[in-house]
Amino acid sequence: MCTFCFDGVNRVGGSGQxxxxxxxxxxxxxxxxxxxxxxxxxxxxxxWSDVAVVPMRPNRPSGC
Known part of the structure; x- marks a missing residue:
């Protein structure tokens, strides 16, 4: 299982993260x-079956 975590992403045009x-x-x-x-x-x-994961780089090796 791979995990992408994010924290503190600012809202565009408003307050909140x-x-x-x-x-x-x-x-x-x-x-x-x-x-x-x-x-x-x-x-x-x-x-989440209708949400796709798109690799950021096409030459990325298998795995996370």
């Missing part, structure tokens, strides 16, 4: 699990 993490399998192109918190509200979903 977001944080959370996105988890995905390295051999799959869909999100396994994700959590986002913005202005003290947590957002999550049980089904």
């Amino acid at each position: 977001a944080f959370g993490d996105i988890r995905y399998r390295p051999d799959a192109s869909v999100v396994y699990e994700a959590f986002f918190t913005f202005l003290d509200h947590e957002f999550r979903a049980d089904d």
Whole structure:
């Protein structure tokens, strides 16, 4: 399982920051699990099948 964590992402054009993490399998192109918190509200979903994971570099080796 790979995890991309972020913390202190500023809201564009307003106040507040977001944080959370996105988890995905390295051999799959869909999100396994994700959590986002913005202005003290947590957002999550049980089904992420319609959200794709796109590699940042096309020559990235398999794995995280």
